[in-house]
Amino acid sequence: MKIVPIGERVLIKPIKKEEVTKSGIYIPESARETRKEGTVVAAGRRDDGSDLPLKPGDHVLYGGYSSDTFEIDSETYVFVPFKDILAKIE
Numbered sequence: 104m105k106i107v108p109i110g111e112r113v114l115i116k117p118i119k120k121e122e123v124t125k126s127g128i129y130i131p132e133s134a135r136e137t138r139k140e141g142t143v144v145a146a147g148r149r150d151d152g153s154d155l156p157l158k159p160g161d162h163v164l165y166g167g168y169s170s171d172t173f174e175i176d177s178e179t180y181v182f183v184p185f186k187d188i189l190a191k192i193e
Contacts, residue, residue, distance in 0.1 A: 104175065104176075105145075106144070106145055106175075106180075107145055107147070108145055108146060108147035109147055110147050110148070110150070111147055111148075111149055111150070111155065111184060111185040111186070112146075112147045112182050112183065112184055112185065113143055113145070113147070113155065113157060113163075113165075113182070113183050113184075113185055113188060114143070114144040114145040114146070114180055114181075114182055115141040115142065115143055115144065115163065115165065115180065115181045115182075115183055116141050116142050116144050116178065116179070116180055116181075117139070117140070117141040117179060117180075117181055118140050118141050118142070139164065139165050139166060140162065140163065140164050140165070140192070141162075141163060141165065141181065142160065142161070142162055142163075143157050143158065143159055143161040143162075143163060144159055144180065145159060146158065146159075146185075147185075155185055156191075157185075157188070161191050162191070162192040162193075163188050163189075163190065163191050163192065164188075164189045164190045164192065165181075165183045165187050165188050165189060166187055167183065167184065167186075167187030169183075169184060169187065170182060170183045170184075170187070
């Protein structure tokens with residue numbers, strides 16, 4: 104299934120946070136890092152038709168509260184407005 108974001112939106116596959124440390128200690132939900140990061144799956148276009156400066160496979164940090172989370176084939180994805188992308192990790 105191919106999903107194409109409409110407008111200035113980015114489809115991201117979030118990176119799962121560690122639940123257990125390397126030494127086997129369980130990390131409770133309240134103590135886990137809250138940084139939002141993931142891999143770009145698809146990016147929409149600007150209103151003028153130009154491409155967004157992201158491409159599939161880019162590793163990004165994102166923020167904001169207006170993201171939409173959904174699940175397809177037991178995989179979780181997030182739609183994030185482009186304005187909420189904080190940085191591209193290279």
